[in-house]
Amino acid sequence: MSGRVARRRRSVCGVAAARAASGLPLTLLGSLVAALLALGLAGGSSDAIGARSTTEVVQGAAVWGWLQRRCVGARERLPAYPWPVAPFHEQHPVRGYFGDPRTVITGIGEGAFSFHNGVDISAATGTRVYPVVSGVVVQARGQRVVVASSHDRRFQYIHIFPRVRVGEPAVASDTVLGTVLPLVRHVHLSEIRGMCVVNPLMPGHLSPFHDTQKPVVRSITFESLAGRRILPDALSGEVRVIADAYDRPAIPSPYPWSSMPVSPVLIRWRLATLTGRTLQSRVAVDFRVSLPPRDDFCEVYAPGTVQNFAAVLGKLHWGQPGRYLYDLTPVPLDTRLLRDGRYHFTVTALNTRGRSGSRTVTIEVRQRQELPSLTPLPDHRCAPTVAA
Numbered sequence: 001m002s003g004r005v006a007r008r009r010r011s012v013c014g015v016a017a018a019r020a021a022s023g024l025p026l027t028l029l030g031s032l033v034a035a036l037l038a039l040g041l042a043g044g045s046s047d048a049i050g051a052r053s054t055t056e057v058v059q060g061a062a063v064w065g066w067l068q069r070r071c072v073g074a075r076e077r078l079p080a081y082p083w084p085v086a087p088f089h090e091q092h093p094v095r096g097y098f099g100d101p102r103t104v105i106t107g108i109g110e111g112a113f114s115f116h117n118g119v120d121i122s123a124a125t126g127t128r129v130y131p132v133v134s135g136v137v138v139q140a141r142g143q144r145v146v147v148a149s150s151h152d153r154r155f156q157y158i159h160i161f162p163r164v165r166v167g168e169p170a171v172a173s174d175t176v177l178g179t180v181l182p183l184v185r186h187v188h189l190s191e192i193r194g195m196c197v198v199n200p201l202m203p204g205h206l207s208p209f210h211d212t213q214k215p216v217v218r219s220i221t222f223e224s225l226a227g228r229r230i231l232p233d234a235l236s237g238e239v240r241v242i243a244d245a246y247d248r249p250a251i252p253s254p255y256p257w258s259s260m261p262v263s264p265v266l267i268r269w270r271l272a273t274l275t276g277r278t279l280q281s282r283v284a285v286d287f288r289v290s291l292p293p294r295d296d297f298c299e300v301y302a303p304g305t306v307q308n309f310a311a312v313l314g315k316l317h318w319g320q321p322g323r324y325l326y327d328l329t330p331v332p333l334d335t336r337l338l339r340d341g342r343y344h345f346t347v348t349a350l351n352t353r354g355r356s357g358s359r360t361v362t363i364e365v366r367q368r369q370e371l372p373s374l375t376p377l378p379d380h381r382c383a384p385t386v387a388a
């Protein structure tokens with residue numbers, strides 16, 4: 001199976017999400033997206049950074065290895081930095097994690113989809129925001145201030161009213177960069193090294209940060225390549241495996257964000273015999289170092305994925321927790337390479353501090369004559385021609 005060519009998932013990526021929310025009233029998309037961006041709910045283009053040039057092509061499961069190689073410089077150990085809001089050396093609630101899905105679904109297979117490229121630190125309106133590392137202000141407009149620091153590092157502070165100008169020095173924990181805007185109740189912090197956006201919650205970055213919560217793998221489901229659900233005791237041919245998984249923030253944010261899920265930083269799976277011998281294992285999601293390009297959203301998140309407070313077909317689901325469905329098999333699992341019989345399929349999700357949760361299901365492989373497969377529907381969410 002390892003010699004198989006990675007294939008992009010192009011089947012029914014956006015359809016299930018839209019189908020699940022069908023029947024909702026349709027309103028003006030433009031005003032909704034604008035309102036979401038104003039509230040800091042959508043991940044939109046305003047704070048998204050592509051880690052890949054448009055000339056490079058990475059497919060399927062290869063994306064994680066590519067990220068590791070591309071962002072090797074981002075692993076260089078530098079001093080940890082404090083929080084951008086006071087008290088600087090105490091942990092604050094973080095309501096949005098690195099890699100969280102950002103979804104605005106506007107139609108069947110259509111909308112805006114991206115990975116959350118930083119952390120959302122809860123803070124009241126008017127809270128002063130300070131640099132976490134000293135440097136020079138290189139951007140201060142709209143809701144955003146960017147500070148360039150040593151080691152080819154930049155920090156972005158978004159959803160604030162800027163109080164500095166380009167060219168001014170910014171002293172860590174001293175210079176007021178701006179204040180948190182009304183309604184958004186958080187400041188978005190991104191760390192960028194060279195061409196790579198980095199997870200601020202990894203050890204050695206934003207500090208102090210402790211996380212004793214255990215991620216949860218809520219379910220593991222199986223689908224045919226045409227997107228049909230298959231029971232785990234009747235697997236044959238090539239199948240896709242989807243995990244419904246989430247993590248809880250280390251410290252709850254104030255209402256209404258107090259019970260919203262965040263993404264685990266790592267998800268892996270393992271196929272084993274009933275006696276425990278590993279037959280195959282893969283890392284399906286790895287947000288520890290950096291993020292895949294936005295075009296690879298559907299390699300990571302499966303149909304039906306929606307963000308917290310999701311906007312679906314013109315309706316904002318205020319206060320509704322998101323649903324994070326991870327596609328564990330951008331390269332389908334080929335059960336034809338297994339003998340008929342029963343196996344264990346285990347999914348494990350971890351947070352940045354190594355806390356984990358897992359779930360195991362018993363599957364049964366029973367090969368039978370394959371039915372002609374349906375032509376997969378196009379997935380417009382991942383069109384590679386979309387301009388950055």
Ligand SMILES: [Zn+2]
Pocket residue numbers: 047096116118119120188189
């Ligand atoms: Zn954010």
